Amino acid sequence: MNMLSRRSFQQQALGSLLTWSLLETLFSGDAFAEDVKPIAAKWLAELNNMSLDLKGKKLDPIQWQEQVEQLFGKVDLPELLRFIDFEKLTTGVKSLERGEQSLKAKLPQVEGLPTELVFGHQVFALNKDRSVVPHGHDNMATAFLILKGEFRGRHYDRLEDDKTHMIVKPTIDRAFGPGTFSTLSDVKDNVHWFQATSESAFIFNIHVMSVVPGRTGRVYIDPNGEKLSDNRIRARKIDHAEANKLYG
DSSP states (O other): OHHHHHHHHHHHHHHHHHHHHHHHHHHHTTHHHHHHHHHHHHHHHHHHHHHHHHHTTSSOHHHHHHHHHHHHTTOOHHHHHHHTTHHHHHTTOOOOSSSOEEEOOOOOOOTTSOSSOSSEEEEEEEETTOEEEEEEEESEEEEEEEEESOEEEEEEEEEEEOSSEEEEEEEEEEEEOTTOEEEEOSSSSOEEEEEEOSSEEEEEEEEEEOSSSSOOEEEEEEEEEEEOGGGOEEEEEEOHHHHHHHHO
């Protein structure tokens, strides 16, 4: 009986040691974080596949926007924040006096996530009242996901262009908070403008450049332009410096 009790005690003690040793290994190796990485990686891999289909003309721009918005609606925001190491990325960051500070999030190497993504990605950091200034896009598709803070977000359809002006029509003007999102393409909601309304605010941005071969980039405008019929606006095309001065 004493021998059995001693043996039972030894087995329990050894089991406790093994359990504690395993826990130490898991914590030190960040194995618990590994559990969430495949989830976020799968989300980004699906986003990459959609963007490849856009560039390969398997999806048109509207279909890409619809599918990306469906995907963004499923994101687990806390997991994505851990995946991009948001706290480390943003600790000590001083936002710019005007406009947005662009932070490059380094994505971890995870099975299932391509090492070369077809889309670019960044995190924008802004102080209160600062803006991602009003601009449209040539030959691009873009999506925004609010990570932290609050914004007033505005979108416009881009109807016509000449050398000096752009005719736009407002489509979205509402508050955006953590987990909310928007998309744009050459076809729909092409111009956008996000202004931080909280003390600090952060946006995760992805952008597919050169949807078709050719020039790609931003086109800055002043949306405080001539009011036309049917809620349209004749907006001046301006450069980044003027846009930042007016709205940054």
